[in-house]
Amino acid sequence: MGTDRNNLRGRVVLITGGSRGLGAEMAWAFAEEGADIVVASRKEQPCIDLAAEIAARTGVETMGIGAHVGDWDAMPALVDAVYERFGHLDVLINNAGIAPLYPSLGEISQELFDKIIAVNLKGPFRLGALVAERMKSAGHGTIVNISSNASERPAPEYVPYGAAKAGLNSLTKGLAATYGPEVRVNTIMAGAFFTDISKGWDTQAFDELASSWPIPRGGNPSEIVGAALYFAGDASSFTTGTILPVDGGRMAVG
Template structure:
């Protein structure tokens, strides 16, 4: 059976660890050539070495336009196309209430989480996708879908990224599809503050009773990159184990149910 992404090439930003690295590995397993970027060349090359022979690591900070352009140029020279872009690089230096943040943290959050996806999308569209089509996938967050007292600025940047996904899908169709994924709490360094010291409690509030793994999110990214999702654009796919459903119903055994029924409590 032919791999669904055989012959295609993907760039994944922020791919030295976590969701980015898992996405790169998933795309590679699906047959794609993969370029992994990270802030340093050493980190990018080390990550690429774990992915496979069709993986290339390039040092390019997400907001550095000169390095980003060089990365796209080298991708074209090495593999001949840029069919998939995963805008995964993200940051959150602004944990806490919105009005406690300063301009430096505001600017860094929006530069990395919103401007970088715009810039990288511009570059790959100009280099390949405008003439040949492609798929762009943005890593948003469920924090962009509802307020959170400690993630307000981060959530605002991700809400803007979700809107940007819709806007670019409208502008770039029909040849280029643009979608986003919105993970919940995932076992990554960026999200450690949300789970590291109290994982059982966090997992207990999720219907599927566990926090996410990077591979859970990577599978969704591969799906959105593949031809099997060819009629999907402008959408945000939530991957959160049911976290947005809120507090779950306590476990009730069959014996509990029968006891309540016999007492006339069933409605």
Template sequence: MSTSESSAVFAQNLFNLSGKVAIITGASKGIGEGIARIYAAFGAQVVLSSRKQEDLDALADEMQQQGADVAAIAAHTGDMNALKNLVEKTIERFGGIDILVNNAATNPVFGPSIDCPESAFDKIMQVNVKAPFELAKLCYPHMKLRGGGNVLNISSIAALTPDPGLGMYSVSKAALNMLTKVLAKEWGADGIRVNAICPGLIKTKFSEALWNNEQVLARFTKHLPIARMGTVDEIAGLALFLVSTASGYCTGGIYTADGGTTI
């Protein structure tokens, strides 16, 4: 093998996920789907999870036809029994867990925080903070058995600067960032890395209210250094890096991918 061939192989191996099993919550669409597709393309066995089994089955069928090794296991992340079932079924199907992507999140209210009812606060905290923690705890012994692993939390730039109208969502994502750092510190010795991505405005169903009105979108993007919305693939690429060998020395990191919004 020539030097250039061997460096190409080395570079490809840096991102190779063959033999790795990844659970991705909120994988039926948007950013989670993008991450699922890129992990599968780089060789991982992927567990697609979200609330609607039929959406997951459709995506799994399509990905399998393209040669991916995937399983579709529905779970509402706010339901502890569903999370336990997700982990048990993953072990039954693939025999281990190496990667967890906590991507599912909720935002049931928009407006001043004074109007946020207790029930909405509890729901936001349950799905956006408690669920990633509980699922990470459930995956922890399995990652330890494999000699290490990766937890990747999909946070938001709302964690860094409060988003107008998204007060308690911002609070929940700030808590998720701190959870990332706490677990990174505690689990580093077990070979488990924990990182977070803070996306800016990415074109998905979740952010539709911000981009389906051209004037609102233009007001938002015109001051950005990269003056446009981001794409799912622009988050998925970073998500690949953060669970691959290429990022082996990164843990407890909070990585923005926001077109420069937070500069």
């Protein structure tokens, strides 16, 4: 047939947590497929800088905007800003997330716990619902949530984070059922990727852990791109409510 169903030319993609790591990698990939890009993150200037660089190198329209996804009341302004600039939004990537470390579970403060839930679950719910309402009215749209295999197998240092991401997995199915068929909602359940966060890992301990996986290593950020493009594009037109592990096979082993 000769149809490139990953071609996103003319579509607008909003990526939270988009200024670095997996978010930035996806921003570049979507731009290279012709999509216009909105980079959003808590710190505005890195978003503006990355958006300008993407626009200069790819020729697509871009926008960088500061937005704290854990702030419930800030989400309508973010959505309004995107629609005011572009007139429509076709793809939302709920990528923003935090996994702060703590001494022990008993020493986690209520403030820290609430912050983890706010960024990893409350924000995607609020933003997803606001965007899905408009997408459904427009007759089309896709939402891609970035979860973690900690949602099913949390290490001791990621228990609240894993719980929040488990909620995000459930949210994926709920939004898909609520806003389909016009809006498709899917999740990438990411494993260990080499981003800025990985710089603090115990390399020897990680290598020992990864040695038992079918693909015995961490992922490079570029390796998230194929799944993201699939869910965002027309190739996945019959796929919604799906949780796809992209983790080197870690979830396939005991």
